[in-house]
Amino acid sequence: MKLQIASRLAVFAVLELAAHPDRQISAAEIADKYGVSTHHLAKVMHTLGRAGLVRSVRGAGGGYQFSGNAKRTTLIDIIQLFERVGDVENASGEPGEDTSAGGALRQILDEIDDITRATLSSVTVSTLLKLIDRRGSAGPSDVGVGATPYS
Amino acid sequence: MASAAFSVFDRGQAAPSDALGKSRDGPVVSQATAPARSAAFHVRRAEDADLAKVIALDMEVTGVAKDAYWADLHERYATRRPGERFFFVAESADKRQILGFVIGEIRAWEFGSEPCGWVFGVSVDPEVREHGVGERLLETISAAFRDAGVGKMRTLISHGNHLLMSFFRSQGMMAGPYLQLERDLP
Numbered sequence: 001m002k003l004q005i006a007s008r009l010a011v012f013a014v015l016e017l018a019a020h021p022d023r024q025i026s027a028a029e030i031a032d033k034y035g036v037s038t039h040h041l042a043k044v045m046h047t048l049g050r051a052g053l054v055r056s057v058r059g060a061g062g063g064y065q066f067s068g069n070a071k072r073t074t075l076i077d078i079i080q081l082f083e084r085v086g087d088v089e090n091a092s093g094e095p096g097e098d099t100s101a102g103g104a105l106r107q108i109l110d111e112i113d114d115i116t117r118a119t120l121s122s123v124t125v126s127t128l129l130k131l132i133d134r135r136g137s138a139g140p141s142d143v144g145v146g147a148t149p150y151s
Numbered sequence: 152m153a154s155a156a157f158s159v160f161d162r163g164q165a166a167p168s169d170a171l172g173k174s175r176d177g178p179v180v181s182q183a184t185a186p187a188r189s190a191a192f193h194v195r196r197a198e199d200a201d202l203a204k205v206i207a208l209d210m211e212v213t214g215v216a217k218d219a220y221w222a223d224l225h226e227r228y229a230t231r232r233p234g235e236r237f238f239f240v241a242e243s244a245d246k247r248q249i250l251g252f253v254i255g256e257i258r259a260w261e262f263g264s265e266p267c268g269w270v271f272g273v274s275v276d277p278e279v280r281e282h283g284v285g286e287r288l289l290e291t292i293s294a295a296f297r298d299a300g301v302g303k304m305r306t307l308i309s310h311g312n313h314l315l316m317s318f319f320r321s322q323g324m325m326a327g328p329y330l331q332l333e334r335d336l337p
């Protein structure tokens with residue numbers, strides 16, 4: 001699965017701000033860290049602001065602050081501001097959807113969408129921050145090694 | 152147990168809002184003295200006398216009464232093979248209430264997997280949720296698994312149960328290398 005760039009930026013911005021609740025961070029600083037244009041990020045911040053997830057603080061040393069609840073805001077809350085996830089409605093009207101093959105294909109794709117939605121809606125900002133911490137201390141060799149079923 | 156249960160937390164410094172202040176010092180084994188937020192309960196192995204309260208709590212959480220299932224589970228998990236089967240309860244400091252429970256066991260070589268700890272039931276009284284009881288229960292069973300020599304803990308949850316999934320994820324659990332499959336039998 002791949003996220004649109006706006007969704008990725010939004011997730012990064014929220015994580016950055018939520019990780020430093022005591023600071024105000026400028027859009028330029030975040031844009032710089034993730035290698036994107038401030039202009040692109042500004043639009044993302046605007047959407048996050050309207051959704052109540054970030055708040056901008058004016059004046060000297062001004063910038064953004066996270067204003068959501070890190071233990072309740074999930075990835076899906078952020079991503080859905082920018083794109084539709086596992087979109088069943090969007091899929092209707094596709095060629096062949098009323099055929100039995102179309103139905104069978106839909107059933108399999110729905111399986112995948114279900115897992116995607118369940119995953120994105122159960123990972124909160126604070127869970128992600130903990131994961132970032134763990135990855136930071138574990139080092140890359142600890143990541144992605146798992147037992148192979150029926151090996 | 153409803154409204155009375157909450158009083159358990161009114162006494163100590165334990166306020167719902169100090170969530171971040173609680174200890175992250177790693178597994179706390181049964182009976183250990185807990186830090187501020189969770190001072191009003193302790194976790195211990197389940198005993199015969201707890202069964203009725205566990206059944207009542209499960210009934211309240213799942214809406215399905217299953218006395219026979221519980222009696223059987225209790226028989227197998229609280230009384231046999233204590234080195235690999237674990238049934239813990241969180242009990243209020245005054246010992247009057249069971250606030251939650253966790254059940255699990257070590258299973259070996261199922262589905263080709265190395266021995267690992269399985270958690271197959273965790274539940275906390277709705278009146279005392281979000282006070283760290285669930286986390287302490289999971290820490291206790293993790294420590295028990297670890298002490299028994301396994302290095303991994305697993306569980307199986309419904310896609311639709313976002314609360315339980317958020318809880319397990321907050322405790323560092325991630326999707327594993329297995330996928331559950333099923334079919335209707337003809």
Ligand SMILES: CC(C)(COP(=O)(O)OP(=O)(O)OC[C@H]1O[C@@H](n2cnc3c(N)ncnc32)[C@H](O)[C@@H]1OP(=O)(O)O)[C@@H](O)C(=O)NCCC(=O)NCCS
Pocket residue numbers: 071072170171212213271272273274275276279280281282283284285286287312314315317318319321
């Ligand atoms: C899931 C459950 C066990 C959590 O118990 P709890 O005592 O409330 O959990 P804790 O207070 O220890 O919370 C631990 C973490 O879980 C997460 N969590 C708990 N409740 C949450 C909620 N309502 N929304 C999102 N995350 C939540 C949080 O990340 C929390 O961390 P925090 O304390 O830093 O905020 C409890 O809600 C429960 O029993 N739910 C029903 C379970 C069920 O369906 N059982 C039947 C099948 S076995």
